[in-house]
Amino acid sequence: MKTKTLLISLYFFSSVLLCQTDFEFEKLQLNKETAASFSKLALKCVQKEYPNKLDHVMNDESEVLSPSKLHPAFYGCFDWHSSVHGHWMLVRLLKLFPDLETAPAIRKALNENLTSENISSEVEYLNQPNRKSFERTYGWAWLLKLTEELQSWNDPQGEIWLENLKPLAEAIVQRYIEFLPKQNYPIRTGVHPNTAFGISFALDYARSTKNYQLETLLTERGTTYYFNDEDYDAKWEPGGEDFFSPALIEADLMGRILEPKHFAEWFKKFLPCIETTKSLLEPAVVTDRTDPKLVHLDGLNLSRAWCMFGIASHLPESNPLRKILTDSAIKHAEAGLQYITSGNYEGEHWLASFAVYMLSEAKLILK
Numbered sequence: 001m002k003t004k005t006l007l008i009s010l011y012f013f014s015s016v017l018l019c020q021t022d023f024e025f026e027k028l029q030l031n032k033e034t035a036a037s038f039s040k041l042a043l044k045c046v047q048k049e050y051p052n053k054l055d056h057v058m059n060d061e062s063e064v065l066s067p068s069k070l071h072p073a074f075y076g077c078f079d080w081h082s083s084v085h086g087h088w089m090l091v092r093l094l095k096l097f098p099d100l101e102t103a104p105a106i107r108k109a110l111n112e113n114l115t116s117e118n119i120s121s122e123v124e125y126l127n128q129p130n131r132k133s134f135e136r137t138y139g140w141a142w143l144l145k146l147t148e149e150l151q152s153w154n155d156p157q158g159e160i161w162l163e164n165l166k167p168l169a170e171a172i173v174q175r176y177i178e179f180l181p182k183q184n185y186p187i188r189t190g191v192h193p194n195t196a197f198g199i200s201f202a203l204d205y206a207r208s209t210k211n212y213q214l215e216t217l218l219t220e221r222g223t224t225y226y227f228n229d230e231d232y233d234a235k236w237e238p239g240g241e242d243f244f245s246p247a248l249i250e251a252d253l254m255g256r257i258l259e260p261k262h263f264a265e266w267f268k269k270f271l272p273c274i275e276t277t278k279s280l281l282e283p284a285v286v287t288d289r290t291d292p293k294l295v296h297l298d299g300l301n302l303s304r305a306w307c308m309f310g311i312a313s314h315l316p317e318s319n320p321l322r323k324i325l326t327d328s329a330i331k332h333a334e335a336g337l338q339y340i341t342s343g344n345y346e347g348e349h350w351l352a353s354f355a356v357y358m359l360s361e362a363k364l365i366l367k
Contacts, residue, residue, distance in 0.1 A: 030359045032100060035093045038352040039102045041341065042086040045077040045349045046109050053079045057130040070125060073118040077349045081139035081192070085353040087113065088146040091161075092356055095153050107157060114161040123167050126175075136179065137198025140172045144205035151208060169205075173214055176202055180217060186225040188250075190242030191296070195225065196250040203256055222257050226250050230269040234280040243299035243354075247271060247280065248307035255314035263314050267321070274321065280304075281328040283335035295347040301336035302354040305329040306361040313364035326365055333358060 052067045052075070067075040074083035090106045100106070126134060135143075147169040150162035186195035199218050206215035234247045251270060255263050274280060283304075284297040308329035312322045336358070340351045 030096065032097050035097050036101050038356060039090060039093050039100065039106060041348050041352045042090050043102060043105050043109060046083060046086050046113060048076045051078060055080060055134060059129055072121050073113050081135055081142055082350040084139060084146055085142040088142060088149055089353040089356050091146065091149045110161055114164050116164045119164045119168050123171050126171050138192035140175060141198045141201035143172050144169060145201045148205045148208045176214060177217060180221045188246045190239045190244045190246055194244050194246065194249055196253040197244055200253045200256060219257050222253055226254055231272060232270050234271060234277045237279055238284050238297065238300055241293040241296045243296040243303060245300065245304050245307060248304055252307040252310045255311050260314055260316055264316060264319055275324050283332045289339060289342045289344045289347055292346040298336055298339050298347055298351055299354050301332040302358045305332035305336065306358040309361040309365045
């Protein structure tokens with residue numbers, strides 16, 4: 001068997017072996033050096049207030065306030081949702097590598113940001129008039145992912161951060177419960193409002209916390225929105241500013257909802273020609289990483305990889321699509337991981353979070 005070594009990045013991998021005949025990763029995992037590098041990117045921004053893109057409806061002139069006044073917990077990393085998933089990544093890396101060189105700085109930042117007072121202010125903000133659609137559902141989903149990460153961690157400080165965060169998580173859960181029954185049609189975009197992504201992370205949270213009311217709602221909504229989808233025309237992807245594949249993020253959700261046999265049947269109907277759909281299987285090309293929209297495509301490569309790893313893990317081992325998806329996921333991972341550190345804040349304030357989640361999903365199939 002002929003092999004070749006992929007130098008995905010001096011920063012990110014100590015060894016990744018790719019076999020030409022079956023494209024099976026022998027090693028694709030996060031190590032301590034990589035984790036430290038990723039954590040430094042988040043630490044540079046979770047308390048960096050500007051530049052900042054607010055999602056803020058002002059009810060009157062008294063609400064012309066700075067990001068840190070409006071969102072004392074999640075004011076950094078350019079926008080609210082990026083700050084939230086930056087915090088998620090810091091928790092995740094600290095759990096995986098407790099003796100990380102950046103551990104003291106991570107704990108300091110989390111202690112300062114995730115206080116009871118700060119989270120109370122975030123809840124108060126959500127409860128003000130004209131906030132129904134604030135961060136719906138992308139930011140909602142990442143907030144629940146952060147809470148889920150803390151929920152499964154036996155750490156004294158982590159338990160305090162979790163207790164502080166719970167009121168905000170509960171407020172987000174209530175928003176899902178109130179909103180989704182009213183949403184007749186899923187949002188199939190490749191950016192923040194994508195419904196399938198919003199349901200996926202919320203479903204993970206519901207199951208991990210045994211919130212059966214939320215789980216029932218999410219599985220019902222996901223099934224209603226997507227179960228009858230078939231013959232998706234993936235040649236129209238990607239869009240020019242996508243960081244999600246609408247097709248793959250939907251399939252990744254359905255893999256969470258359906259039993260493997262039924263999922264394989266659904267997936268065949270949904271993407272019957274995926275093995276010949278080059279636009280979906282080949283990584284997207286980024287032409288300008290200083291452009292905040294064009295750099296989304298680096299994130300698309302990472303999220304496509306995590307979706308394909310996830311989808312493959314839900315298919316029977318004998319299904320030939322597992323190999324096709326895994327091969328493509330590896331290509332997308334290589335393409336995305338090269339540019340986590342580009343020197344441009346447009347990507348550096350968020351891409352590492354996508355990389356860490358992608359590597360977590362890779363473990364499901366590349367064991």
